[in-house]
Amino acid sequence: MNFQLSDQTILHLSLINGVGPATIKLIIEHIARENLPQIYTYSASDFQACGIYFERAVKIVAGLKDRSLLDKELALIEKHHISWCAFGSSDYSSLLASIEQPPAIVYYQGRNLFNQNNAIAFVGARKADAYARLVVDKLVPPLVQSGWVIVSGGALGTDSFVHDKVVKLQGKTIAVLGSGLLHWYPASNHQLFHQIIQTGGMIVSCFPLQTQPIPSNFPARNRIIAGLSQGTVVVQAAAKSGALITADFAVEQGREVFAVPGSIEHGLHDGCHNLIAQGAKLVTTAHDILIELVGVQAVTEFQQDNQLSLPLSDVCPYEKAILEITLIATSTETLVSKIDISFDDLMVKLFDLNLQGKITQDMMGLWKRI
Numbered sequence: 001m002n003f004q005l006s007d008q009t010i011l012h013l014s015l016i017n018g019v020g021p022a023t024i025k026l027i028i029e030h031i032a033r034e035n036l037p038q039i040y041t042y043s044a045s046d047f048q049a050c051g052i053y054f055e056r057a058v059k060i061v062a063g064l065k066d067r068s069l070l071d072k073e074l075a076l077i078e079k080h081h082i083s084w085c086a087f088g089s090s091d092y093s094s095l096l097a098s099i100e101q102p103p104a105i106v107y108y109q110g111r112n113l114f115n116q117n118n119a120i121a122f123v124g125a126r127k128a129d130a131y132a133r134l135v136v137d138k139l140v141p142p143l144v145q146s147g148w149v150i151v152s153g154g155a156l157g158t159d160s161f162v163h164d165k166v167v168k169l170q171g172k173t174i175a176v177l178g179s180g181l182l183h184w185y186p187a188s189n190h191q192l193f194h195q196i197i198q199t200g201g202m203i204v205s206c207f208p209l210q211t212q213p214i215p216s217n218f219p220a221r222n223r224i225i226a227g228l229s230q231g232t233v234v235v236q237a238a239a240k241s242g243a244l245i246t247a248d249f250a251v252e253q254g255r256e257v258f259a260v261p262g263s264i265e266h267g268l269h270d271g272c273h274n275l276i277a278q279g280a281k282l283v284t285t286a287h288d289i290l291i292e293l294v295g296v297q298a299v300t301e302f303q304q305d306n307q308l309s310l311p312l313s314d315v316c317p318y319e320k321a322i323l324e325i326t327l328i329a330t331s332t333e334t335l336v337s338k339i340d341i342s343f344d345d346l347m348v349k350l351f352d353l354n355l356q357g358k359i360t361q362d363m364m365g366l367w368k369r370i
Contacts, residue, residue, distance in 0.1 A: 006036040007086040012070040014104040015208055016063030018056065024087070024104040026051050033088055040064050076209045082181055083108050095119065099227040099253045103206035106224075107181050110202035113172055114228075119149040120289065121225050121250075123243040124158025124235035125268050129344040131351060132236040132268075135260050136161040139233065142286035144171035151176065151229045153221060154193065154203070156186060158235050158243070163192055166201070173201040174228060178221035179213035181205050186213075204228075222246040230293050231256030233283065237271030244271050247280070256292050258283045263347055265332050265365050284355060318349055322367075326359050329366035 013024050030050040031039065039046075042064075047057035063069065077084060084107045085091035093114035096102050106114075113119070120143060124132055140150060140162060150166045152159040154175035166173035173196055179185045181203060184193055193203055206224055207217060222242065226232050226249035234257070237243040247257045259280040262269025276282050283289055321339050332350070336343055350367060353359045359369050 006033050007089055008070060008074070009036040009039065010086040010088075010104050011073065011084070012064060012067075013060070015069045015073055016060060018059050019063065021087075021101040021104050023052060023056060023060075025101060028088065073208060076182065077107075080182060080209070081109075082209060083112065085112075085114070091115075093228055095229070096224065096227045099223075102227065103220075103224065106204060106206055107209065108202045108204045109181055110197040111172075111200050113149050113174060113202055116149050116172075117230065118147060119151050119174070119229045120293070121151040121229035121232040121246065122158070122162040122235055123152060123222075123225065123232060123237075123246045125237055125241055125243065126155055126157035126159075127268070128157035128161060128236050129268065130348045131262060131344070132158050133161050134348050134352070135235045136165050139235075139260075139283070139286050139289070140165045141169060143289070144169045146290070149174060151225055153178070153225055153246075154185075154189060156188070160189060160192060162235075163189075163196055163201075167192070167195045167199050170199055171201075172199070175201070175203050176221055176225045176228065177203060177205045177213070178207075178217040179205065180207045180209040180211035182209045183212055218242060219245055223249045226250040226253055226255060229255065231258060231289065233258040233260070233289065234272050234275055234280070235260055236262060236268050237275075238267050239270040239274065241271045244275070247275055256281065258289055258292070260284065262351065263332075264361065266347060318346075319353065322349060322353060323358065323369050326367045326369040329362060329364075329368045331366055335367065 010024060013019055027039065027050050044054060044057040044061050047060055048054060084105055087097065087102055087104050091112060091114060095117055143150065144166055149172045150162060151174045152162040154177050163173050163175055175193060175196055177185060184190055196203060206220060222245045226246050232247055232250040232255065234243050234247050250257050257275060257280040259272040259275040260283055261276065262272060281288065281292055318339055318341055322335065325335060325338055336346055339346065354361065357370060359367050361367055
């Protein structure tokens with residue numbers, strides 16, 4: 001049985017315009033994997049027998065006759081030292097294989113981490129602020145130290161915070177791109193992508209190598225992020241953030257969804273609050289995440305002192321001023337005007353004090369010392 005030829009047949013099918021994972025899955029379900037190369041002799045009516053409607057069957061027959069599609073892609077794979085695996089192969093992620101309509105082909109650079117099912121995704125706003133970085137700095141290290149692979153989307157903002165943190169910890173991270181691997185996107189993250197590979201991580205795409213990073217690619221990329229992971233943590237997201245698409249896919253795939261709370265005054269947190277209202281697990285520690293994924297006994301080493309917080313006495317001079325001013329209920333705007341601190345930095349301090357139980361925010365959005 002020549003599984004290499006079967007994999008190449010699946011690769012060829014994936015390169016035919018208008019033929020997606022659902023169609024390829026239909027073919028694989030009707031034909032033994034080792035017999036897939038036989039489809040080069042099929043007529044449109046043969047493909048119709050697999051449940052494929054006539055117009056698409058005609059496209060498949062024409063596409064399979066054009067061997068240059070496959071030959072060009074294989075030449076690029078060899079030239080640029082790209083790795084790839086087909087659905088159903090031993091190298092393919094078992095987590096990804098279990099979702100509805102998994103990608104027929106996954107391309108990757110770096111070490112193959114698909115056989116490690118202890119993977120969790122972190123996603124969030126591209127215009128992430130200092131609070132998002134604080135969240136990443138507190139939640140990611142305990143997970144990396146426990147051997148978890150961290151998955152994200154390689155974008156600016158939250159994704160970059162996540163990948164960069166894992167790289168600095170010498171952990172393993174997977175960046176899933178919305179473009180082909182010959183068009184790393186965004187360009188400003190090229191150095192980070194190289195570092196991911198150098199530290200034993202991987203860059204992943206479900207798109208043919210020369211695919212440009214167009215907007216319509218990113219929902220498919222988000223679906224892969226969720227599919228490669230046992231759960232998805234939404235760090236920071238506005239009400240219509242793309243990160244929420246990833247969370248939706250996670251729900252559809254039967255995976256866990258976690259969300260980090262934030263300010264009710266700050267639009268960047270509205271998406272997280274909506275997720276929590278819909279039943280996502282509210283998290284402020286890595287312990288919260290691991291309890292859901294692996295149970296209590298497996299995470300006894302994580303104590304509640306891992307709580308999302310900053311030692312303000314060590315890192316900022318503003319705690320005393322905030323606590324003095326909030327002896328009476330005070331708005332965020334008033335605090336900004338009275339303390340020489342940026343809005344983003346103030347929000348980090350406020351939420352840290354809130355998580356420490358030193359201040360609270362009422363329904364009017366006013367901060368009050370406890």
